[in-house]
Amino acid sequence: MSRVVGFIDLDAYYCACEVKQKPSLLAGKPLAVCMYETWKKSPDRSADMDRIVKSGGAGLIAVSYEARAMGVKRQMSANEARKACPELITVMVPTKNGKADLSLYKENGEKVVEILQEFAGIVEKRSVDEVALDVTDAAQKLLETTPKELVARQAVNVSHFADSEISLKASKISHEAARRGHEGQHEYTKNDDDEKNHLLKYSSFDYLLLAGAVVINNARKAVRERLGFSCSAGIAANKMIAKVGCGLHKPNQQTIVFPRSVAVLLKDLPLNRLPGLGGDLGNRISSQLNITTAGGLANISRSILLNAGFQDADNLLAAANGTLDEPVKNRANYKSFGSSKTFYKHPITNLTIADQWLSNFAQEIFDRIKNDRNQRNRAPTNVTISITTDKSHVTRTEKVHIGWSDSPQPIVRSAHRLLRRWAGTRTAHLDIVVLGLGVSNFIDLPANKASVMDLLTRNPLHQSKKPSSSAEIMQPSKKKRTIAELLYQQATTSTKKTTTVGKKDSSFFPSSNIDPEVFAQLPPEIKAELLDDRTRLLRQSAPSLGNSHLEQRQVKKKKKTATTTIDSFFAPRRPR
DNA sequence: TACGGTCACACT
DNA sequence: TAGTGTGAC
Numbered sequence: 001m002s003r004v005v006g007f008i009d010l011d012a013y014y015c016a017c018e019v020k021q022k023p024s025l026l027a028g029k030p031l032a033v034c035m036y037e038t039w040k041k042s043p044d045r046s047a048d049m050d051r052i053v054k055s056g057g058a059g060l061i062a063v064s065y066e067a068r069a070m071g072v073k074r075q076m077s078a079n080e081a082r083k084a085c086p087e088l089i090t091v092m093v094p095t096k097n098g099k100a101d102l103s104l105y106k107e108n109g110e111k112v113v114e115i116l117q118e119f120a121g122i123v124e125k126r127s128v129d130e131v132a133l134d135v136t137d138a139a140q141k142l143l144e145t146t147p148k149e150l151v152a153r154q155a156v157n158v159s160h161f162a163d164s165e166i167s168l169k170a171s172k173i174s175h176e177a178a179r180r181g182h183e184g185q186h187e188y189t190k191n192d193d194d195e196k197n198h199l200l201k202y203s204s205f206d207y208l209l210l211a212g213a214v215v216i217n218n219a220r221k222a223v224r225e226r227l228g229f230s231c232s233a234g235i236a237a238n239k240m241i242a243k244v245g246c247g248l249h250k251p252n253q254q255t256i257v258f259p260r261s262v263a264v265l266l267k268d269l270p271l272n273r274l275p276g277l278g279g280d281l282g283n284r285i286s287s288q289l290n291i292t293t294a295g296g297l298a299n300i301s302r303s304i305l306l307n308a309g310f311q312d313a314d315n316l317l318a319a320a321n322g323t324l325d326e327p328v329k330n331r332a333n334y335k336s337f338g339s340s341k342t343f344y345k346h347p348i349t350n351l352t353i354a355d356q357w358l359s360n361f362a363q364e365i366f367d368r369i370k371n372d373r374n375q376r377n378r379a380p381t382n383v384t385i386s387i388t389t390d391k392s393h394v395t396r397t398e399k400v401h402i403g404w405s406d407s408p409q410p411i412v413r414s415a416h417r418l419l420r421r422w423a424g425t426r427t428a429h430l431d432i433v434v435l436g437l438g439v440s441n442f443i444d445l446p447a448n449k450a451s452v453m454d455l456l457t458r459n460p461l462h463q464s465k466k467p468s469s470s471a472e473i474m475q476p477s478k479k480k481r482t483i484a485e486l487l488y489q490q491a492t493t494s495t496k497k498t499t500t501v502g503k504k505d506s507s508f509f510p511s512s513n514i515d516p517e518v519f520a521q522l523p524p525e526i527k528a529e530l531l532d533d534r535t536r537l538l539r540q541s542a543p544s545l546g547n548s549h550l551e552q553r554q555v556k557k558k559k560k561t562a563t564t565t566i567d568s569f570f571a572p573r574r575p576r
Numbered sequence: 577t578a579c580g581g582t583c584a585c586a587c588t
Numbered sequence: 589t590a591g592t593g594t595g596a597c
Contacts (some may be wrong), residue, residue, distance in 0.1 A: 013597090035579090036580090038578095058578095065583060075579075099581090106582095126595070126596090127582085127584090127597050130596090130597075255579095276595070278596070279596085280595085335581095339581085340580090340581060340582075342578085342581085345578085382590095393593090395590080396590085397589085398590095427597095438582085559577085580596090581594100581597105583596085586593090586594085587592085588590100
């Protein structure tokens, strides 16, 4: 069953966030946001401070359309950019605790998603500035209440069409040129081509797309009016084509791709503008099969693709034909949070410094967790550190119990433990060039903080088996402790006796105040987690056998055996 | 001499 | 599962 998908991309988003901070200074100006100088120690600058820098600054991470028009490119450094465009205003990214602080952009991005959720049943947050919406239902409703001719007229008034001359011209230019800006990138003005299009006969699905375009336009208008952000959009029968359509006219414009226009749109579209083919895979396809466009790929037979070693031939062809139909995911928030920093010029050499940074990261991440937890009653269960040296890039993960804990300590301790797991016996010259920390694997929490603590905490005054009222359990005989604290105590006070893990539940917490009966009733995965924590903590007190030298791997250098399939966002998971 | 900091996901 | 690698913004 065909869907109506809108793909929304916020225009020069980081710049727009900065304009929102200081409109009188920045609105309408050629503007770029640059990185802080990662190698220098300088005072933090919070989001609300004046962060305009007249010299210095690292690479650009966002460029306003005004600046793009004057030749400023994203891969420039701030100094290069000012040279190319003397009137350019460069704003440095906010910093906190000695690293970039992207919360200004993240928080605004979440507000955008909240607004968009009013307009679509299914909302997929794809990045800080991109959202895909399934607006099929909303479009249908609109058609039920409004004459279709009127809907079509409204849509035509605010939309481009993918098969207009100007759209097709935009489809032919390169990936990089599309970013630089082109003729199609100006505020919408009506053109005869689109009017002509309107005179064509619409199919019933065309009307649905037109209705979707009206919905998307309303959504964009709401974002602009309430938050001040302009955005561009594509409307099509699937996510991938909606994204391609979105790129045809920017900023602050939207483009409809009718099914009949898909082939002509893709015919001369550079191959690397197909999502997922912008990197190695696209390059390999291009060079091995001697093609440069999506249309060219569409003409290659499946067997030739397979013979050339592209196992994902079916999806590649579906992408090239515009029929790849990955549904819009119902996910409006992140699946993981992370924090990282490069130390290129001054690599981290010892555990103490690394510990400090990890603690910083943990605090930042924990702030996000608390916020997220209050809104969504969920918490992560995995902690991962990521370490890059000259020679290697590795990650190390372990389980963590956070729950409703009010302290970042569980994350800090995990991070420090993982660091040592990586470092092994080596204590000097760690040479860490990039250090990162992340949390993932969110689980839903019981809505009520008290209830979980009550469940897991034995209260000697109330041993009865009948379920206690919360009023009863809310009067603890002594201060309740978190699971982490209990486990920690357990581990550190326990003798080195060997325990058969997993054999008899009730013997596991002899000196803790977790009620064994309660523990026995816990879901198996929670049990396992607690037991894992415990054994790990016990193990921690034993001398660790450094094995980092065995774990080191050569940094991958442009292996041609990359197996990545076309953009995982768009490609259906292959059956296994 | 240096794409910064985060994301999601496929594969094994 | 934990870990590696790619791709994208």
